[in-house]
Amino acid sequence: MLGNTTVFYSFSTNDIAKSKDFYEDILGLKVIADEMGMLQIHIEGNKPFMIYSKENHTPATFTVLNFEVTDIEEKVDALIAKGIIFEQYPAPMKTDEKGICWPPEDENWPIIAWFKDPAGNILSLIEERY
Secondary structure (H helix, E strand, O other), rough: OOOOOOOOEEEOOOHHHHHHHHHHHHOOOEEEEOOOEEHHHEEEOOEEEEEOOHHHHHOOOOOEEEOOOOOHHHHHHHHHOOOEEEEEOOOOOOEEOOOOOOOOOOOOOEEEEEEEOOOEEEEEEEEEEO
């Protein structure tokens, strides 16, 4: 029924101005504030995603946005230099001191590092290992 539709995603924030600054200045993404006060985030090769203001915003307890990268350590270091603090998790997704989860060599998991936006939404960097 919906197999031939176009999809996009959205999530909320409690401070649209802080979110705009974060996604534009820290992450370096193209951000457009639309006429309804929502943010359209444009990433080349993808449909824009939306961030909208919600007064009683509660951050999701799961990852809302994943960025596929080719050199996760380089990207983590660059974001740490901009003030990003990466999440620390215990096993089985145990992270190192920078916040990178290095899966065992015999597992086919990607390398992942999680961080939060100003509204507490969980984002990640992912590097595929194959």
